[in-house]
Amino acid sequence: MSKLPRRSFLKKSAVAGLFMGISANSYNATFGAEAPSERVRVGMIGVGNQGGPRNNMNYFMNNIEAICDLDANYRGEAAAYLDKQTGRSVMMTDDYRRLLDAKDLDAVVVTVPDQWHALMTIQACQAGKDVYCEKPLTLVIGEGRPMIDAARKHRRVVQTGSMQRSGLEFELATKLVQSGAIGTVKEVNVTLPGPNWIDHAKSPVPNSVPPSDFDFDRWLGPAPMRPYNKNRVHYLFRFYWDYSGGQQTNFGAHHLDIAQWGLGMDDSGPISVEGTAVYHPNGWYETPDQTVMKYQYANGVTMNCRQTPGTPSNKQGTEFIGDKGSLFVWRGGLEASSADLLRSVDVPELLVRDGNVVTLPNEEKRYANIAHVQNFIDCVKTRQTPAADISIGHRSATVCHLGNIAVRSGKKITWNPQTETIEGDADGEQWLNKDYRKPYSLV
Structure with missing residues:
Protein backbone atom coordinates (compact mmCIF):
# COMPACT_ATOMS: atom_id res chain seq x y z
CA MET A 1 0.00 0.00 0.00
CA SER A 2 2.88 2.37 0.67
CA LYS A 3 3.67 2.21 -3.06
CA LEU A 4 0.23 3.42 -4.14
CA PRO A 5 -0.03 6.92 -5.62
CA ARG A 6 -1.25 9.29 -2.91
CA ARG A 7 -4.67 9.92 -4.54
CA SER A 8 -5.25 6.18 -5.02
CA PHE A 9 -4.31 5.63 -1.39
CA LEU A 10 -6.84 8.21 -0.25
CA LYS A 11 -9.57 6.71 -2.42
CA LYS A 12 -8.94 3.17 -1.22
CA SER A 13 -8.79 4.34 2.39
CA ALA A 14 -12.05 6.21 2.00
CA VAL A 15 -13.76 3.29 0.28
CA ALA A 16 -12.76 0.98 3.10
CA GLY A 17 -13.97 3.43 5.73
CA LEU A 18 -10.67 3.07 7.55
CA PHE A 19 -10.83 6.48 9.15
CA MET A 20 -13.77 5.72 11.40
CA GLY A 21 -13.34 3.78 14.64
CA ILE A 22 -10.34 1.77 13.47
CA SER A 23 -8.62 -0.72 15.75
CA ALA A 24 -4.94 -0.48 16.68
CA ASN A 25 -4.07 -3.40 14.42
CA SER A 26 -5.95 -2.16 11.37
CA TYR A 27 -4.64 1.35 11.97
CA ASN A 28 -1.03 0.25 12.04
CA ALA A 29 -1.49 -1.98 9.01
CA THR A 30 -3.05 0.85 7.03
CA PHE A 31 -1.22 3.98 8.12
CA GLY A 32 1.85 2.65 9.89
CA ALA A 33 3.84 1.59 6.84
CA GLU A 34 5.58 4.93 6.48
CA ALA A 35 9.20 4.89 7.59
CA PRO A 36 9.72 6.71 10.92
CA SER A 37 12.29 8.98 9.30
CA GLU A 38 9.65 10.19 6.81
CA ARG A 39 6.83 10.65 9.32
CA VAL A 40 5.74 14.22 10.05
CA ARG A 41 5.70 14.58 13.83
CA VAL A 42 2.76 16.63 15.09
CA GLY A 43 1.74 18.26 18.33
CA MET A 44 -1.98 18.78 18.94
CA ILE A 45 -2.91 22.09 20.60
CA GLY A 46 -6.50 21.62 21.72
CA VAL A 47 -7.89 18.07 21.92
CA GLY A 48 -11.55 18.68 22.78
CA ASN A 49 -14.47 18.81 20.33
CA GLN A 50 -13.03 19.50 16.84
CA GLY A 51 -9.52 18.72 18.06
CA GLY A 52 -10.50 15.53 19.84
CA PRO A 53 -10.83 11.80 19.25
CA ARG A 54 -13.87 12.03 16.96
CA ASN A 55 -12.27 14.64 14.71
CA ASN A 56 -8.73 15.95 14.20
CA MET A 57 -7.07 13.36 16.41
CA ASN A 58 -8.42 10.65 14.12
CA TYR A 59 -7.03 12.29 11.00
CA PHE A 60 -3.57 12.97 12.46
CA MET A 61 -3.45 9.71 14.40
CA ASN A 62 -0.16 8.29 13.17
CA ASN A 63 1.58 11.67 13.39
CA ILE A 64 0.77 12.67 16.96
CA GLU A 65 3.74 12.99 19.32
CA ALA A 66 2.33 15.44 21.86
CA ILE A 67 -1.03 16.73 23.06
CA CYS A 68 -1.83 19.99 24.81
CA ASP A 69 -5.03 21.25 26.39
CA LEU A 70 -5.97 23.54 29.27
CA ASP A 71 -8.66 21.08 30.35
CA ALA A 72 -7.24 18.08 32.21
CA ASN A 73 -10.28 15.99 31.27
CA TYR A 74 -9.70 16.56 27.55
CA ARG A 75 -6.01 15.69 27.94
CA GLY A 76 -6.83 12.46 29.74
CA GLU A 77 -9.49 11.40 27.24
CA ALA A 78 -7.20 12.15 24.31
CA ALA A 79 -4.28 10.23 25.79
CA ALA A 80 -6.45 7.21 26.56
CA TYR A 81 -7.89 7.21 23.04
CA LEU A 82 -4.49 7.47 21.42
CA ASP A 83 -3.13 4.63 23.55
CA LYS A 84 -6.14 2.46 22.70
CA GLN A 85 -5.87 3.07 18.96
CA THR A 86 -2.10 2.92 18.54
CA GLY A 87 -0.59 1.48 21.69
CA ARG A 88 1.56 4.63 21.98
CA SER A 89 1.84 7.15 24.77
CA VAL A 90 2.85 10.75 24.02
CA MET A 91 3.89 13.90 25.84
CA MET A 92 1.01 15.68 27.57
CA THR A 93 1.04 19.30 28.69
CA ASP A 94 -1.22 22.27 29.44
CA ASP A 95 1.30 24.74 27.97
CA TYR A 96 1.40 25.00 24.18
CA ARG A 97 4.80 26.70 24.35
CA ARG A 98 6.36 23.36 25.27
CA LEU A 99 5.22 22.05 21.88
CA LEU A 100 6.69 25.06 20.09
CA ASP A 101 10.02 24.54 21.89
CA ALA A 102 10.12 20.79 21.19
CA LYS A 103 12.92 19.98 18.71
CA ASP A 104 11.34 16.64 17.78
CA LEU A 105 8.08 18.17 16.47
CA ASP A 106 7.68 19.29 12.87
CA ALA A 107 4.22 20.83 13.03
CA VAL A 108 1.35 21.77 15.31
CA VAL A 109 -2.41 21.53 14.88
CA VAL A 110 -4.18 24.55 16.35
CA THR A 111 -7.74 23.63 17.33
CA VAL A 112 -8.59 26.25 19.93
CA PRO A 113 -11.09 29.15 20.21
CA ASP A 114 -10.64 31.81 17.55
CA GLN A 115 -9.14 34.47 19.83
CA TRP A 116 -6.00 32.29 20.04
CA HIS A 117 -5.55 31.47 16.33
CA ALA A 118 -3.36 34.43 15.38
CA LEU A 119 -1.02 34.33 18.36
CA MET A 120 -0.44 30.58 18.26
CA THR A 121 0.05 30.50 14.50
CA ILE A 122 2.52 33.40 14.50
CA GLN A 123 4.48 31.97 17.43
CA ALA A 124 4.55 28.53 15.84
CA CYS A 125 5.95 29.99 12.61
CA GLN A 126 8.59 31.86 14.61
CA ALA A 127 9.50 28.60 16.31
CA GLY A 128 10.02 26.89 12.94
CA LYS A 129 6.87 24.78 13.09
CA ASP A 130 4.44 24.26 10.22
CA VAL A 131 0.81 24.83 11.19
CA TYR A 132 -2.62 23.35 10.55
CA CYS A 133 -4.95 26.02 11.98
CA GLU A 134 -8.66 25.50 12.23
CA LYS A 135 -11.10 27.86 10.55
CA PRO A 136 -11.95 30.67 10.75
CA LEU A 137 -8.31 31.66 10.48
CA THR A 138 -8.85 34.91 12.38
CA LEU A 139 -11.03 36.55 15.01
CA VAL A 140 -10.78 39.93 13.26
CA ILE A 141 -9.60 40.93 9.80
CA GLY A 142 -6.52 42.77 11.05
CA GLU A 143 -4.93 39.57 12.36
CA GLY A 144 -4.66 38.03 8.90
CA ARG A 145 -1.76 40.00 7.40
CA PRO A 146 0.56 39.55 10.41
CA MET A 147 -0.14 35.80 10.26
CA ILE A 148 0.66 35.67 6.54
CA ASP A 149 3.79 37.75 7.07
CA ALA A 150 5.03 35.37 9.77
CA ALA A 151 4.39 32.32 7.58
CA ARG A 152 6.23 33.84 4.64
CA LYS A 153 9.12 35.25 6.67
CA HIS A 154 9.81 31.93 8.35
CA ARG A 155 8.96 29.86 5.26
CA ARG A 156 6.29 27.82 6.98
CA VAL A 157 3.52 25.71 5.52
CA VAL A 158 0.21 26.87 7.01
CA GLN A 159 -2.99 25.07 6.11
CA THR A 160 -6.37 26.53 7.09
CA GLY A 161 -8.74 23.79 8.26
CA SER A 162 -11.36 24.57 5.58
CA MET A 163 -11.49 20.93 4.58
CA GLN A 164 -14.18 21.43 1.91
CA ARG A 165 -11.26 22.64 -0.25
CA GLU A 364 -17.30 8.52 2.44
CA LYS A 365 -18.58 11.55 4.36
CA ARG A 366 -15.17 12.09 6.02
CA TYR A 367 -13.26 11.95 2.75
CA ALA A 368 -12.59 15.70 2.67
CA ASN A 369 -11.16 15.67 6.21
CA ILE A 370 -8.74 12.87 5.39
CA ALA A 371 -7.68 14.38 2.08
CA HIS A 372 -7.19 17.84 3.63
CA VAL A 373 -4.96 16.53 6.41
CA GLN A 374 -3.04 14.38 3.94
CA ASN A 375 -2.55 17.43 1.74
CA PHE A 376 -1.02 19.26 4.70
CA ILE A 377 1.27 16.34 5.58
CA ASP A 378 2.40 16.07 1.97
CA CYS A 379 3.10 19.81 1.78
CA VAL A 380 5.12 19.71 4.98
CA LYS A 381 7.36 17.19 3.20
CA THR A 382 7.47 18.82 -0.25
CA ARG A 383 7.23 22.49 0.93
CA GLN A 384 4.53 23.10 -1.65
CA THR A 385 1.58 25.42 -1.07
CA PRO A 386 -1.34 23.61 0.63
CA ALA A 387 -4.92 23.49 -0.67
CA ALA A 388 -6.17 26.10 1.83
CA ASP A 389 -3.03 28.18 2.24
Whole structure:
Protein backbone atom coordinates (compact mmCIF):
# COMPACT_ATOMS: atom_id res chain seq x y z
CA MET A 1 0.00 0.00 0.00
CA SER A 2 2.88 2.37 0.67
CA LYS A 3 3.67 2.21 -3.06
CA LEU A 4 0.23 3.42 -4.14
CA PRO A 5 -0.03 6.92 -5.62
CA ARG A 6 -1.25 9.29 -2.91
CA ARG A 7 -4.67 9.92 -4.54
CA SER A 8 -5.25 6.18 -5.02
CA PHE A 9 -4.31 5.63 -1.39
CA LEU A 10 -6.84 8.21 -0.25
CA LYS A 11 -9.57 6.71 -2.42
CA LYS A 12 -8.94 3.17 -1.22
CA SER A 13 -8.79 4.34 2.39
CA ALA A 14 -12.05 6.21 2.00
CA VAL A 15 -13.76 3.29 0.28
CA ALA A 16 -12.76 0.98 3.10
CA GLY A 17 -13.97 3.43 5.73
CA LEU A 18 -10.67 3.07 7.55
CA PHE A 19 -10.83 6.48 9.15
CA MET A 20 -13.77 5.72 11.40
CA GLY A 21 -13.34 3.78 14.64
CA ILE A 22 -10.34 1.77 13.47
CA SER A 23 -8.62 -0.72 15.75
CA ALA A 24 -4.94 -0.48 16.68
CA ASN A 25 -4.07 -3.40 14.42
CA SER A 26 -5.95 -2.16 11.37
CA TYR A 27 -4.64 1.35 11.97
CA ASN A 28 -1.03 0.25 12.04
CA ALA A 29 -1.49 -1.98 9.01
CA THR A 30 -3.05 0.85 7.03
CA PHE A 31 -1.22 3.98 8.12
CA GLY A 32 1.85 2.65 9.89
CA ALA A 33 3.84 1.59 6.84
CA GLU A 34 5.58 4.93 6.48
CA ALA A 35 9.20 4.89 7.59
CA PRO A 36 9.72 6.71 10.92
CA SER A 37 12.29 8.98 9.30
CA GLU A 38 9.65 10.19 6.81
CA ARG A 39 6.83 10.65 9.32
CA VAL A 40 5.74 14.22 10.05
CA ARG A 41 5.70 14.58 13.83
CA VAL A 42 2.76 16.63 15.09
CA GLY A 43 1.74 18.26 18.33
CA MET A 44 -1.98 18.78 18.94
CA ILE A 45 -2.91 22.09 20.60
CA GLY A 46 -6.50 21.62 21.72
CA VAL A 47 -7.89 18.07 21.92
CA GLY A 48 -11.55 18.68 22.78
CA ASN A 49 -14.47 18.81 20.33
CA GLN A 50 -13.03 19.50 16.84
CA GLY A 51 -9.52 18.72 18.06
CA GLY A 52 -10.50 15.53 19.84
CA PRO A 53 -10.83 11.80 19.25
CA ARG A 54 -13.87 12.03 16.96
CA ASN A 55 -12.27 14.64 14.71
CA ASN A 56 -8.73 15.95 14.20
CA MET A 57 -7.07 13.36 16.41
CA ASN A 58 -8.42 10.65 14.12
CA TYR A 59 -7.03 12.29 11.00
CA PHE A 60 -3.57 12.97 12.46
CA MET A 61 -3.45 9.71 14.40
CA ASN A 62 -0.16 8.29 13.17
CA ASN A 63 1.58 11.67 13.39
CA ILE A 64 0.77 12.67 16.96
CA GLU A 65 3.74 12.99 19.32
CA ALA A 66 2.33 15.44 21.86
CA ILE A 67 -1.03 16.73 23.06
CA CYS A 68 -1.83 19.99 24.81
CA ASP A 69 -5.03 21.25 26.39
CA LEU A 70 -5.97 23.54 29.27
CA ASP A 71 -8.66 21.08 30.35
CA ALA A 72 -7.24 18.08 32.21
CA ASN A 73 -10.28 15.99 31.27
CA TYR A 74 -9.70 16.56 27.55
CA ARG A 75 -6.01 15.69 27.94
CA GLY A 76 -6.83 12.46 29.74
CA GLU A 77 -9.49 11.40 27.24
CA ALA A 78 -7.20 12.15 24.31
CA ALA A 79 -4.28 10.23 25.79
CA ALA A 80 -6.45 7.21 26.56
CA TYR A 81 -7.89 7.21 23.04
CA LEU A 82 -4.49 7.47 21.42
CA ASP A 83 -3.13 4.63 23.55
CA LYS A 84 -6.14 2.46 22.70
CA GLN A 85 -5.87 3.07 18.96
CA THR A 86 -2.10 2.92 18.54
CA GLY A 87 -0.59 1.48 21.69
CA ARG A 88 1.56 4.63 21.98
CA SER A 89 1.84 7.15 24.77
CA VAL A 90 2.85 10.75 24.02
CA MET A 91 3.89 13.90 25.84
CA MET A 92 1.01 15.68 27.57
CA THR A 93 1.04 19.30 28.69
CA ASP A 94 -1.22 22.27 29.44
CA ASP A 95 1.30 24.74 27.97
CA TYR A 96 1.40 25.00 24.18
CA ARG A 97 4.80 26.70 24.35
CA ARG A 98 6.36 23.36 25.27
CA LEU A 99 5.22 22.05 21.88
CA LEU A 100 6.69 25.06 20.09
CA ASP A 101 10.02 24.54 21.89
CA ALA A 102 10.12 20.79 21.19
CA LYS A 103 12.92 19.98 18.71
CA ASP A 104 11.34 16.64 17.78
CA LEU A 105 8.08 18.17 16.47
CA ASP A 106 7.68 19.29 12.87
CA ALA A 107 4.22 20.83 13.03
CA VAL A 108 1.35 21.77 15.31
CA VAL A 109 -2.41 21.53 14.88
CA VAL A 110 -4.18 24.55 16.35
CA THR A 111 -7.74 23.63 17.33
CA VAL A 112 -8.59 26.25 19.93
CA PRO A 113 -11.09 29.15 20.21
CA ASP A 114 -10.64 31.81 17.55
CA GLN A 115 -9.14 34.47 19.83
CA TRP A 116 -6.00 32.29 20.04
CA HIS A 117 -5.55 31.47 16.33
CA ALA A 118 -3.36 34.43 15.38
CA LEU A 119 -1.02 34.33 18.36
CA MET A 120 -0.44 30.58 18.26
CA THR A 121 0.05 30.50 14.50
CA ILE A 122 2.52 33.40 14.50
CA GLN A 123 4.48 31.97 17.43
CA ALA A 124 4.55 28.53 15.84
CA CYS A 125 5.95 29.99 12.61
CA GLN A 126 8.59 31.86 14.61
CA ALA A 127 9.50 28.60 16.31
CA GLY A 128 10.02 26.89 12.94
CA LYS A 129 6.87 24.78 13.09
CA ASP A 130 4.44 24.26 10.22
CA VAL A 131 0.81 24.83 11.19
CA TYR A 132 -2.62 23.35 10.55
CA CYS A 133 -4.95 26.02 11.98
CA GLU A 134 -8.66 25.50 12.23
CA LYS A 135 -11.10 27.86 10.55
CA PRO A 136 -11.95 30.67 10.75
CA LEU A 137 -8.31 31.66 10.48
CA THR A 138 -8.85 34.91 12.38
CA LEU A 139 -11.03 36.55 15.01
CA VAL A 140 -10.78 39.93 13.26
CA ILE A 141 -9.60 40.93 9.80
CA GLY A 142 -6.52 42.77 11.05
CA GLU A 143 -4.93 39.57 12.36
CA GLY A 144 -4.66 38.03 8.90
CA ARG A 145 -1.76 40.00 7.40
CA PRO A 146 0.56 39.55 10.41
CA MET A 147 -0.14 35.80 10.26
CA ILE A 148 0.66 35.67 6.54
CA ASP A 149 3.79 37.75 7.07
CA ALA A 150 5.03 35.37 9.77
CA ALA A 151 4.39 32.32 7.58
CA ARG A 152 6.23 33.84 4.64
CA LYS A 153 9.12 35.25 6.67
CA HIS A 154 9.81 31.93 8.35
CA ARG A 155 8.96 29.86 5.26
CA ARG A 156 6.29 27.82 6.98
CA VAL A 157 3.52 25.71 5.52
CA VAL A 158 0.21 26.87 7.01
CA GLN A 159 -2.99 25.07 6.11
CA THR A 160 -6.37 26.53 7.09
CA GLY A 161 -8.74 23.79 8.26
CA SER A 162 -11.36 24.57 5.58
CA MET A 163 -11.49 20.93 4.58
CA GLN A 164 -14.18 21.43 1.91
CA ARG A 165 -11.26 22.64 -0.25
CA SER A 166 -10.26 18.97 -0.42
CA GLY A 167 -13.77 17.59 -0.93
CA LEU A 168 -14.46 15.88 -4.25
CA GLU A 169 -17.94 17.38 -4.62
CA PHE A 170 -16.62 20.92 -4.02
CA GLU A 171 -13.68 20.40 -6.35
CA LEU A 172 -16.08 19.26 -9.07
CA ALA A 173 -18.49 22.15 -8.46
CA THR A 174 -15.84 24.86 -8.62
CA LYS A 175 -14.29 23.27 -11.69
CA LEU A 176 -17.67 23.37 -13.43
CA VAL A 177 -18.20 27.02 -12.49
CA GLN A 178 -14.73 28.10 -13.54
CA SER A 179 -14.91 26.16 -16.81
CA GLY A 180 -17.92 28.22 -17.88
CA ALA A 181 -20.37 25.32 -17.72
CA ILE A 182 -23.06 27.59 -16.23
CA GLY A 183 -21.99 30.58 -18.29
CA THR A 184 -21.18 33.92 -16.73
CA VAL A 185 -21.92 33.85 -13.00
CA LYS A 186 -24.47 36.50 -12.03
CA GLU A 187 -25.44 35.51 -8.52
CA VAL A 188 -24.32 33.31 -5.64
CA ASN A 189 -26.54 32.16 -2.79
CA VAL A 190 -24.99 30.84 0.43
CA THR A 191 -27.17 29.19 3.07
CA LEU A 192 -25.94 28.72 6.65
CA PRO A 193 -27.59 26.96 9.61
CA GLY A 194 -28.88 28.71 12.69
CA PRO A 195 -27.04 28.54 16.04
CA ASN A 196 -27.09 25.34 18.09
CA TRP A 197 -26.29 26.97 21.45
CA ILE A 198 -29.55 25.74 22.97
CA ASP A 199 -28.90 22.17 21.76
CA HIS A 200 -25.69 22.13 23.81
CA ALA A 201 -26.38 24.51 26.72
CA LYS A 202 -30.18 24.05 27.07
CA SER A 203 -30.57 27.30 29.04
CA PRO A 204 -28.49 29.95 30.82
CA VAL A 205 -26.66 29.19 34.07
CA PRO A 206 -25.15 31.59 36.63
CA ASN A 207 -21.48 32.54 36.56
CA SER A 208 -19.36 30.37 38.82
CA VAL A 209 -15.82 29.54 39.91
CA PRO A 210 -13.89 27.75 37.14
CA PRO A 211 -13.27 24.02 37.68
CA SER A 212 -9.96 23.28 39.35
CA ASP A 213 -8.82 21.16 36.38
CA PHE A 214 -9.45 23.92 33.79
CA ASP A 215 -7.19 26.98 33.41
CA PHE A 216 -9.81 29.56 32.49
CA ASP A 217 -7.50 32.59 32.60
CA ARG A 218 -5.18 31.11 29.97
CA TRP A 219 -8.19 29.90 27.99
CA LEU A 220 -9.27 33.54 27.72
CA GLY A 221 -5.76 34.51 26.63
CA PRO A 222 -5.92 37.81 24.71
CA ALA A 223 -9.72 38.05 25.15
CA PRO A 224 -11.19 40.40 27.78
CA MET A 225 -11.41 39.16 31.36
CA ARG A 226 -14.91 37.85 32.09
CA PRO A 227 -16.45 35.80 34.90
CA TYR A 228 -16.37 32.08 34.19
CA ASN A 229 -19.56 30.61 32.80
CA LYS A 230 -19.68 27.04 31.55
CA ASN A 231 -22.01 28.07 28.72
CA ARG A 232 -19.40 30.40 27.22
CA VAL A 233 -16.47 27.98 26.95
CA HIS A 234 -15.47 24.88 25.00
CA TYR A 235 -17.89 24.26 22.10
CA LEU A 236 -20.11 27.20 23.03
CA PHE A 237 -17.38 29.83 22.64
CA ARG A 238 -18.41 30.38 19.02
CA PHE A 239 -21.58 32.25 20.01
CA TYR A 240 -19.84 35.13 21.83
CA TRP A 241 -18.09 38.04 20.13
CA ASP A 242 -15.06 37.94 22.44
CA TYR A 243 -14.09 34.55 21.00
CA SER A 244 -15.77 34.05 17.64
CA GLY A 245 -18.41 35.18 15.14
CA GLY A 246 -21.29 32.71 15.37
CA GLN A 247 -22.37 30.57 12.45
CA GLN A 248 -21.18 33.30 10.08
CA THR A 249 -17.56 32.41 10.87
CA ASN A 250 -18.29 28.77 11.66
CA PHE A 251 -20.15 27.38 8.64
CA GLY A 252 -19.59 30.60 6.71
CA ALA A 253 -15.88 29.84 6.77
CA HIS A 254 -16.77 26.74 4.74
CA HIS A 255 -19.56 27.78 2.38
CA LEU A 256 -18.42 31.36 1.77
CA ASP A 257 -14.96 29.91 1.16
CA ILE A 258 -16.43 27.78 -1.65
CA ALA A 259 -18.04 30.91 -3.10
CA GLN A 260 -14.68 32.68 -3.08
CA TRP A 261 -13.04 29.64 -4.72
CA GLY A 262 -15.67 29.27 -7.43
CA LEU A 263 -15.57 32.99 -8.24
CA GLY A 264 -11.78 32.98 -8.52
CA MET A 265 -11.49 35.45 -5.65
CA ASP A 266 -8.88 33.71 -3.50
CA ASP A 267 -6.67 36.80 -3.63
CA SER A 268 -9.48 39.36 -3.47
CA GLY A 269 -13.03 39.76 -2.20
CA PRO A 270 -16.25 41.76 -2.36
CA ILE A 271 -16.42 45.54 -2.59
CA SER A 272 -19.48 46.05 -0.41
CA VAL A 273 -21.77 44.25 2.02
CA GLU A 274 -24.94 45.15 3.88
CA GLY A 275 -27.33 43.12 5.99
CA THR A 276 -29.66 42.63 8.90
CA ALA A 277 -29.82 40.21 11.80
CA VAL A 278 -32.28 38.78 14.32
CA TYR A 279 -30.97 37.85 17.78
CA HIS A 280 -32.20 35.59 20.57
CA PRO A 281 -35.07 37.51 22.23
CA ASN A 282 -33.63 37.04 25.73
CA GLY A 283 -29.98 37.47 24.79
CA TRP A 284 -28.90 34.00 25.90
CA TYR A 285 -25.95 34.28 23.53
CA GLU A 286 -24.57 37.18 21.52
CA THR A 287 -24.30 36.16 17.87
CA PRO A 288 -27.35 36.19 15.56
CA ASP A 289 -30.13 33.65 15.19
CA GLN A 290 -30.85 34.75 11.63
CA THR A 291 -29.10 36.96 9.10
CA VAL A 292 -29.66 38.27 5.59
CA MET A 293 -26.55 39.69 3.90
CA LYS A 294 -25.90 41.04 0.42
CA TYR A 295 -22.37 41.21 -0.98
CA GLN A 296 -21.34 42.90 -4.20
CA TYR A 297 -18.23 42.06 -6.22
CA ALA A 298 -16.47 44.39 -8.65
CA ASN A 299 -17.25 42.03 -11.55
CA GLY A 300 -20.98 42.53 -11.01
CA VAL A 301 -21.68 39.31 -9.10
CA THR A 302 -24.14 39.60 -6.23
CA MET A 303 -23.79 37.15 -3.35
CA ASN A 304 -26.61 36.61 -0.88
CA CYS A 305 -25.78 34.92 2.41
CA ARG A 306 -28.57 33.80 4.71
CA GLN A 307 -28.42 32.18 8.13
CA THR A 308 -31.67 30.31 8.55
CA PRO A 309 -32.55 28.13 11.58
CA GLY A 310 -34.02 24.74 10.75
CA THR A 311 -32.32 24.44 7.36
CA PRO A 312 -31.47 20.75 6.75
CA SER A 313 -27.84 19.90 6.09
CA ASN A 314 -28.40 19.07 2.41
CA LYS A 315 -29.79 22.60 1.90
CA GLN A 316 -26.80 24.30 3.55
CA GLY A 317 -24.21 25.17 0.94
CA THR A 318 -23.36 27.35 -2.03
CA GLU A 319 -25.40 27.96 -5.19
CA PHE A 320 -23.87 29.51 -8.31
CA ILE A 321 -26.30 30.99 -10.85
CA GLY A 322 -25.07 31.77 -14.36
CA ASP A 323 -26.68 32.85 -17.60
CA LYS A 324 -26.56 29.23 -18.89
CA GLY A 325 -27.55 27.32 -15.78
CA SER A 326 -27.03 26.89 -12.06
CA LEU A 327 -25.27 24.61 -9.61
CA PHE A 328 -25.80 23.97 -5.89
CA VAL A 329 -23.16 22.16 -3.83
CA TRP A 330 -23.42 20.93 -0.26
CA ARG A 331 -21.54 18.50 1.95
CA GLY A 332 -22.27 15.25 0.22
CA GLY A 333 -23.18 16.24 -3.29
CA LEU A 334 -24.15 18.75 -5.91
CA GLU A 335 -27.15 19.40 -8.13
CA ALA A 336 -26.92 21.00 -11.57
CA SER A 337 -29.83 22.67 -13.33
CA SER A 338 -29.48 20.06 -16.08
CA ALA A 339 -27.65 16.79 -16.65
CA ASP A 340 -25.92 18.33 -19.67
CA LEU A 341 -23.87 20.57 -17.39
CA LEU A 342 -22.15 17.54 -15.88
CA ARG A 343 -20.91 16.23 -19.21
CA SER A 344 -18.28 18.93 -19.57
CA VAL A 345 -15.99 17.51 -16.88
CA ASP A 346 -15.01 14.08 -15.56
CA VAL A 347 -16.83 13.02 -12.40
CA PRO A 348 -14.37 11.55 -9.83
CA GLU A 349 -14.84 7.82 -9.39
CA LEU A 350 -15.97 7.99 -5.75
CA LEU A 351 -18.90 10.26 -6.64
CA VAL A 352 -22.16 8.72 -7.84
CA ARG A 353 -23.92 10.45 -10.73
CA ASP A 354 -27.68 10.19 -11.23
CA GLY A 355 -28.97 12.53 -13.92
CA ASN A 356 -28.29 16.08 -12.80
CA VAL A 357 -27.30 15.08 -9.25
CA VAL A 358 -23.90 13.85 -8.05
CA THR A 359 -23.54 12.48 -4.52
CA LEU A 360 -20.83 11.19 -2.22
CA PRO A 361 -21.80 7.87 -0.59
CA ASN A 362 -22.57 8.17 3.13
CA GLU A 363 -19.62 5.99 4.07
CA GLU A 364 -17.30 8.52 2.44
CA LYS A 365 -18.58 11.55 4.36
CA ARG A 366 -15.17 12.09 6.02
CA TYR A 367 -13.26 11.95 2.75
CA ALA A 368 -12.59 15.70 2.67
CA ASN A 369 -11.16 15.67 6.21
CA ILE A 370 -8.74 12.87 5.39
CA ALA A 371 -7.68 14.38 2.08
CA HIS A 372 -7.19 17.84 3.63
CA VAL A 373 -4.96 16.53 6.41
CA GLN A 374 -3.04 14.38 3.94
CA ASN A 375 -2.55 17.43 1.74
CA PHE A 376 -1.02 19.26 4.70
CA ILE A 377 1.27 16.34 5.58
CA ASP A 378 2.40 16.07 1.97
CA CYS A 379 3.10 19.81 1.78
CA VAL A 380 5.12 19.71 4.98
CA LYS A 381 7.36 17.19 3.20
CA THR A 382 7.47 18.82 -0.25
CA ARG A 383 7.23 22.49 0.93
CA GLN A 384 4.53 23.10 -1.65
CA THR A 385 1.58 25.42 -1.07
CA PRO A 386 -1.34 23.61 0.63
CA ALA A 387 -4.92 23.49 -0.67
CA ALA A 388 -6.17 26.10 1.83
CA ASP A 389 -3.03 28.18 2.24
CA ILE A 390 -3.01 30.82 4.98
CA SER A 391 -3.61 33.55 2.40
CA ILE A 392 -6.79 31.81 1.23
CA GLY A 393 -7.94 31.32 4.82
CA HIS A 394 -7.42 35.02 5.48
CA ARG A 395 -9.44 36.14 2.44
CA SER A 396 -12.32 33.77 3.19
CA ALA A 397 -12.40 34.74 6.86
CA THR A 398 -12.47 38.37 5.75
CA VAL A 399 -15.68 37.76 3.81
CA CYS A 400 -17.23 36.23 6.94
CA HIS A 401 -16.10 39.11 9.14
CA LEU A 402 -17.37 41.75 6.72
CA GLY A 403 -20.85 40.28 6.95
CA ASN A 404 -20.74 40.42 10.74
CA ILE A 405 -19.44 44.00 10.65
CA ALA A 406 -22.35 45.01 8.43
CA VAL A 407 -25.05 43.54 10.67
CA ARG A 408 -23.41 44.69 13.91
CA SER A 409 -22.81 48.24 12.72
CA GLY A 410 -26.10 48.54 10.86
CA LYS A 411 -24.23 50.12 7.96
CA LYS A 412 -23.44 49.30 4.38
CA ILE A 413 -19.73 48.51 4.36
CA THR A 414 -17.62 49.63 1.43
CA TRP A 415 -14.56 47.41 1.24
CA ASN A 416 -11.35 47.83 -0.72
CA PRO A 417 -9.97 44.30 -1.26
CA GLN A 418 -6.64 45.66 -2.50
CA THR A 419 -5.82 47.83 0.53
CA GLU A 420 -8.03 45.72 2.86
CA THR A 421 -9.65 48.79 4.37
CA ILE A 422 -13.18 50.03 4.99
CA GLU A 423 -13.72 53.19 2.95
CA GLY A 424 -15.89 56.22 3.62
CA ASP A 425 -16.57 55.41 7.27
CA ALA A 426 -14.62 57.14 10.03
CA ASP A 427 -15.64 54.41 12.48
CA GLY A 428 -14.80 51.52 10.16
CA GLU A 429 -11.28 50.93 11.44
CA GLN A 430 -12.53 49.90 14.89
CA TRP A 431 -14.03 46.73 13.43
CA LEU A 432 -10.82 45.53 11.79
CA ASN A 433 -8.75 45.04 14.93
CA LYS A 434 -9.22 44.04 18.53
CA ASP A 435 -7.39 45.12 21.67
CA TYR A 436 -5.51 42.26 23.30
CA ARG A 437 -5.67 41.81 27.07
CA LYS A 438 -2.30 42.50 28.63
CA PRO A 439 0.28 40.99 28.64
CA TYR A 440 -0.76 39.46 25.29
CA SER A 441 0.27 41.23 22.10
CA LEU A 442 -0.15 40.38 18.43
CA VAL A 443 3.30 41.65 17.41
